[in-house]
Amino acid sequence: MASYLSSELLKRVTFLHLKVWVLIAFFIGLFIVVILLVLPFCLSRKKPKRNGKTLPTSPPIPPLSKEIRVVNCSANNNYYNDPFQDAYRDKDSDKLLGHTEKIQSGDNDNVGLISYSSLSDSPPKLSQLGWGHWFTLRDLQIATDNFSKENVIGEGGYGIVYRGQLVNGNPVAIKKLLLNNLGEAEREFRVEVEAIGHVRHKNLVRLLGYCIEGTQRLLVYEYVNNGNLEQWLHGAMRHHGYLTWEARMNVILGTAKALAYLHEAIEPKVVHRDIKSSNILIDDKFNAKISDFGLAKMLGAGKNYITTRVMGTFGYVAPEYANSGILNEKSDVYSFGVVLLEAITGRDPVDYRRPADEVNLVNWLKMMVGSKRSEKVVDPTMEMRPSTSSLKRALLTALRCVDPNDQNRPAMSQVVRMLESQQYPVPREGRKGQKTQAGSVRAE
Structure with missing residues (x-):
């Protein structure tokens, strides 16, 4: 029986001129390849659905936050709809100094102060920034003619304020923080973003955005054109x-x-x-x-x-x-x-x-x-x-x-x-029973 099978396998097929065992091996290999190709597709089609719903995928996390996005100024940028106007601003040098900083009261769960690290190349963390738009340094260089002296509208202890015009034509005021006092410049940058980055009031200068590139820290405000x-x-x-x-x-x-x-x-x-x-x-x-x-x-x-x-x-x-x-x-x-x-x-x-x-x-x-x-x-x-x-x-x-x-x-x-109030004198709310303190004077 064995000799018969051997002789049959060694016979050649007339139209392919191949031995029978070679053809059998070829078709077995082809069958295995087809199975391997089809099996993953079949398995994916037969995955059971969970409660009939697919779980949403999380969007990729940007480097800073969802609210912070790079704004490349262009003629079709419609974000700045108002003709902003701004700022003859300056800082007086006569600052009073003294006392160390600490929390006075309350627990540590909701601290009202910010701790500031030294200036670094990495952008501030999300918890240290408010809302706004992240401009590129190139945007602001173009807006101020590379921070030319002709565009300076104010100088202070920690920064210089420039008048600028975005490519879309909107005027802005750009405060470039000085790096000769790294700690104070970083502190002022983060304080301003935290304090007014998310607030909106018609009697507050609006912080439009900021720039963080390397050691550069810049703040971009609406431009108010009628002095102070x-x-x-x-x-x-x-x-x-x-x-x-x-x-x-x-x-x-x-x-x-x-x-x-x-x-x-x-x-x-x-x-x-x-x-x-x-x-x-x-x-x-x-x-x-x-x-x-x-x-x-x-x-x-x-x-x-x-x-x-x-x-x-x-x-x-x-x-x-x-x-x-x-x-x-x-x-x-x-x-x-x-x-x-x-x-x-x-x-x-x-x-x-x-x-x-x-x-x-x-x-x-x-x-x-x-x-x-x-x-x-x-x-x-x-x-x-x-x-x-x-x-x-x-x-x-x-x-x-x-x-x-x-x-x-x-x-x-x-x-x-x-x-x-249209009345005089103005009622002193909540002051009943209190004595007038030394130094207070009634308008006669």
């Missing part, structure tokens, strides 16, 4: 005319509304810490826009105040903050009160060119009101003087804001109501 309150009050914009009483109060009211929003409408609340006339920009309709959040602090839930090193501008800093480093939103209220007095009188908060009893604006104002000479404090450059009731309302509001006891100062939402 300091320039209108003290000279640089006076060739355009003088601010009327109505224009001044409109700027002041807008500033109050923006601060009320920062203090009471968002969480964590934001304490600006450097409210002054030069940080209040003015648009072409004489609306206020608060700028420069480089010194801002955030107070999370359960944080009534923090103790931090004292920074701000001399003449605007609240006394309790200057003396102890204790900071809360009432520090901004005091600074706002000084700005309001500045708008009423046209005087600088501190002016050593004046007689000794007039150097400090707040003290001089209290003296004038206490001696019933409030009519003589109005800025003499105003052609149309305010009505007596309007002046007294503004003075009373300002004097309450600069009360030496921070507990007696009103909240900014109350300040808004006081400024909008």
Whole structure:
């Protein structure tokens, strides 16, 4: 039998001239190859469905966050729909220093402060950035003609502000942080993005985006083209005319509304810490826009105040903050009160060119009101003087804001109501049974 099978297998097929065993081996191999090719397809077709649904796949995670995307400026970029306008901004060099920074109260679950690492080549983490758009450095070089001196509109201790124009024609203000103080530049960058990157209010300068490339840190803002309150009050914009009483109060009211929003409408609340006339920009309709959040602090839930090193501008800093480093939103209220007095009188908060009893604006104002000479404090450059009731309302509001006891100062939402009130005197909400503190003065 075996010899018979061997002889049969060794026979040649006439039309292929191949032995039978070769053909059998060929077809067996071909069958195996076909099985191997078809089997995966069959298995994939027969996979059981789970509950009739397929699980969604996660999108790839971008390097920074979903909200942060590179915006290459082009003529068909429709994101910037408004003709933005901006910023004669500058930082004063007279900053007050002292005190170490720490959390004063509350637990560690919702800390209202930010810790800052040294400047590095890697982009900040998502937790350290707000919302906005990530511009490329090339975009901003083109917008500012490679950061030419002709486009400089402001300089400060930590950065230079340039006027720029995107390829789509929209004007912007670009703050390029200086790298001669790496820690402070990095701190200011992250503070501004955290503080206003996600907020929206018509009286706050809008942060449009930022650039992070290597060690470069840049912030891109809307462009506000009508100077700032300091320039209108003290000279640089006076060739355009003088601010009327109505224009001044409109700027002041807008500033109050923006601060009320920062203090009471968002969480964590934001304490600006450097409210002054030069940080209040003015648009072409004489609306206020608060700028420069480089010194801002955030107070999370359960944080009534923090103790931090004292920074701000001399003449605007609240006394309790200057003396102890204790900071809360009432520090901004005091600074706002000084700005309001500045708008009423046209005087600088501190002016050593004046007689000794007039150097400090707040003290001089209290003296004038206490001696019933409030009519003589109005800025003499105003052609149309305010009505007596309007002046007294503004003075009373300002004097309450600069009360030496921070507990007696009103909240900014109350300040808004006081400024909008048509009655005089303005009711002192929540102050029943409290004695007038030393240094507070009633407007007569």
